[in-house]
Amino acid sequence: MFLEVEGVSKSYDNGRVRALDGAGFAVAEGQFVSVIGPSGAGKTTLVRILNGSEQCDAGSVVLAGQRLDQARGRAKRSMQKRLGTIYQDFALVENVSALANVLTAAVPDMGFFPAALGLFGPDRRDRARRLLDRVGLADKADTPVQDLSGGQKQRVAIARALMRSPALLLADEPVASLDPVTGRQILELLKDIQRAEGLTVVMNSHNLDFARAFSDRLIGLNAGRVVYDGAADTPDEALTAVYAAAPEAAP
Amino acid sequence: MTRRRRCPGWVWFLAGLALTAAAAWFTGCDVGLLWARRDHLADILRRMFPPDWGYFARVWAPLWATVQMSVTGTALGSFLALLTAPLCAAGLGAVPAPVRHILRALVQVLRSFPALILALAATFLFGLGAFAGTAAITLYTFAIMTRLTYDDIDAAPDGAFTALTAMGAPPCRAFFAAVLPRIAPSYLANALYMLETNVRHSAILGYVGAGGVGLLLSEKLSWREYEKVGAILLALFLAVCLVESASACLTAIVTGRRKAGRGLRRAIIAASALLFLACTATVGPPDFAHASLRAVGNMLLGLVRPDWAFFFQGGTGGLGWLLLETAAIALAGTAVGAALSLPLALLGSGRLMPRGAAALFRLIPMAVRSVPFLVYGLVFIRATGPGAFTGVLTIAVCSVGLVTKRFTEAIDGMDMRAWDALAAMGVPALLRVRYALLPQLLPAFGSAVLYRFDVNLREASVLGMVGAGGIGAPLVFAMNRFQWPTAGAIAIGLVLMVWLVDLLSARLQKR
Numbered sequence A: 001m002f003l004e005v006e007g008v009s010k011s012y013d014n015g016r017v018r019a020l021d022g023a024g025f026a027v028a029e030g031q032f033v034s035v036i037g038p039s040g041a042g043k044t045t046l047v048r049i050l051n052g053s054e055q056c057d058a059g060s061v062v063l064a065g066q067r068l069d070q071a072r073g074r075a076k077r078s079m080q081k082r083l084g085t086i087y088q089d090f091a092l093v094e095n096v097s098a099l100a101n102v103l104t105a106a107v108p109d110m111g112f113f114p115a116a117l118g119l120f121g122p123d124r125r126d127r128a129r130r131l132l133d134r135v136g137l138a139d140k141a142d143t144p145v146q147d148l149s150g151g152q153k154q155r156v157a158i159a160r161a162l163m164r165s166p167a168l169l170l171a172d173e174p175v176a177s178l179d180p181v182t183g184r185q186i187l188e189l190l191k192d193i194q195r196a197e198g199l200t201v202v203m204n205s206h207n208l209d210f211a212r213a214f215s216d217r218l219i220g221l222n223a224g225r226v227v228y229d230g231a232a233d234t235p236d237e238a239l240t241a242v243y244a245a246a247p248e249a250a251p
Numbered sequence B: 001m002t003r004r005r006r007c008p009g010w011v012w013f014l015a016g017l018a019l020t021a022a023a024a025w026f027t028g029c030d031v032g033l034l035w036a037r038r039d040h041l042a043d044i045l046r047r048m049f050p051p052d053w054g055y056f057a058r059v060w061a062p063l064w065a066t067v068q069m070s071v072t073g074t075a076l077g078s079f080l081a082l083l084t085a086p087l088c089a090a091g092l093g094a095v096p097a098p099v100r101h102i103l104r105a106l107v108q109v110l111r112s113f114p115a116l117i118l119a120l121a122a123t124f125l126f127g128l129g130a131f132a133g134t135a136a137i138t139l140y141t142f143a144i145m146t147r148l149t150y151d152d153i154d155a156a157p158d159g160a161f162t163a164l165t166a167m168g169a170p171p172c173r174a175f176f177a178a179v180l181p182r183i184a185p186s187y188l189a190n191a192l193y194m195l196e197t198n199v200r201h202s203a204i205l206g207y208v209g210a211g212g213v214g215l216l217l218s219e220k221l222s223w224r225e226y227e228k229v230g231a232i233l234l235a236l237f238l239a240v241c242l243v244e245s246a247s248a249c250l251t252a253i254v255t256g257r258r259k260a261g262r263g264l265r266r267a268i269i270a271a272s273a274l275l276f277l278a279c280t281a282t283v284g285p286p287d288f289a290h291a292s293l294r295a296v297g298n299m300l301l302g303l304v305r306p307d308w309a310f311f312f313q314g315g316t317g318g319l320g321w322l323l324l325e326t327a328a329i330a331l332a333g334t335a336v337g338a339a340l341s342l343p344l345a346l347l348g349s350g351r352l353m354p355r356g357a358a359a360l361f362r363l364i365p366m367a368v369r370s371v372p373f374l375v376y377g378l379v380f381i382r383a384t385g386p387g388a389f390t391g392v393l394t395i396a397v398c399s400v401g402l403v404t405k406r407f408t409e410a411i412d413g414m415d416m417r418a419w420d421a422l423a424a425m426g427v428p429a430l431l432r433v434r435y436a437l438l439p440q441l442l443p444a445f446g447s448a449v450l451y452r453f454d455v456n457l458r459e460a461s462v463l464g465m466v467g468a469g470g471i472g473a474p475l476v477f478a479m480n481r482f483q484w485p486t487a488g489a490i491a492i493g494l495v496l497m498v499w500l501v502d503l504l505s506a507r508l509q510k511r
């Protein structure tokens, strides 16, 4: 399998909050997988562990045969270079242009001094412009991100993630802060790109309809455990465990 | 795809650095000298602490006069600015364009003069005492507030105003209904900020005889009674703390960051009105004994018929040279001040330091800021002697307060999400600073430094009064000897310099 997650646990506040509790699943190359679950189920924590932002307490994450969870320093960064992540709140640098934001994704491939001086070179600039064109923002390349709408910002973030030519694209509630119409457009774009490039996508969503409509497979998370793993076109009843109140959360 | 390549940021940075280095060389900056004389400075500081506690009792009255001048001056100046600003605003069309341009030019001219020079001029009209000081603070506030307010009016969307006037509402009514509510929060916040700075400004006005604690300060400094200086500075620090915390609290309310009920609002308005009345009613009356219409006439005539020979005189004694020295002092001082501010800002940021430690470190710039800048000049001159280098040191130290505050705000306001996102893509930490943090910090740092440079230009032009170089000495000398044509030439030079720097910094701000 391309991505193998096994028995991943993570707690916060000295073990008082268990965000993930032995979660495990595997994803084949080219799949579009949605992780669904109520708020607080551990979806964000999972994505942060998958992209190396967070260290898990137990378990293993294997990406294309390499242990991501045990990698440190340079080795970890070289694995992270193969990932792209998009976020609910975009995580862009607001007061620089869309193009400059996309170009930041080229920094890991460059030497220190060219990167520090911003000498990206014509090839990378052209590629960044083409990606902005791909997400429909060719005319906004030089606009500061703060002057863009929410949907446009997420398009910039997608272009930035694609700039890495990622082996795995992670998305943490990519449309939760957008209106439904814009959200659907963004997901259609994402699906389009995923099909065309054969990308592997793991997307978090608390919106079941979107998850069903765009993914090949659902993974249901509840209180940090995988409680459903199967087809996207399953009847609602099969998902009751996902949205059941967690025992810990009950008053 | 061929596009015009913009000059990269680091080219500008290097150009600025080179200019600053030139200014430092021009002003004879000599760190070795400062280090060699460090004992002098340490000695003065040691003698200030502990202060002469018994002397406190004598400080309250002049301190009250200082607060009085700033409260009354700020209130009157802000009020006059509110009346004038609509006339200067382009969007409202209250007056024909030529009149508007003349008004704006007058405000700009007034804005070029430091409060101390205005106060000196006021003493010729109103005699020595707090009345002259109040008049100076009023004028100074008026000039700055008018500028800030008409900028705000121009920036506010004018749809509602246009709609109301189109329906036949008189412009005045439309202004009150559509424009005033929009600009009110920022107007009040600006006025409160002016109050804070004015307390510090009025603390030195006594130096030219315009009342307040300044006279006492310069007297004790020249007699080297540093224990008493310490007492005065401590009292001043307390007053500044009080005014700043009150103003911070009020600013939070007027900008809507803190909620205040109707009762509290009324209480605040009543208390402010009471304070204003108490301050205004007790300002000493003007003393016209030494003023005459002829003197006033001569003063204005000097401005109209300046000494052009002096104006165009070249060489080291000429006006151009003195102005250049003033600008160089301001530039080098601002640069050194910014360099000092950066570590202080990092230490004072709640992001990087534990809360308690950060709060303690924030006291340093606050304490540094509460000391009037001429006092630094008088202290540094004991160590490094008269000359432009002393001016640079003075400007550097008094820049620290405001610049550190702005830097800290920028650091605290940083958005770390992009930082995390870049980390997740495998960008190393230093390059993360370069790409996720610097773009957020640099504009804020740049505008803080530019703003302070603008202020420093004015402060540098009075430093000469204590022998710390620049245009101040000849200006004050000319004024005290009633050489109005010379003073007029210098004043015109000052106006031109400030105007030029204004244009430049507006260009830079756009980047």
Ligand SMILES: Nc1ncnc2c1ncn2[C@@H]1O[C@H](COP(=O)(O)OP(=O)(O)O)[C@@H](O)[C@H]1O
Pocket: A012, A013, A017, A018, A019, A037, A038, A039, A040, A041, A042, A043, A044, A045, A046
């Ligand atoms: N940095 C953190 N510190 C403390 N608790 C956290 C932190 N991040 C997440 N949690 C807790 O872990 C649980 C799972 O959170 P999260 O992964 O954000 O869930 P989801 O994204 O599904 O809403 C929640 O109870 C949350 O409060």
Ligand SMILES: [Mg+2]
Pocket: A043, A044, A173
């Ligand atoms: Mg979440």
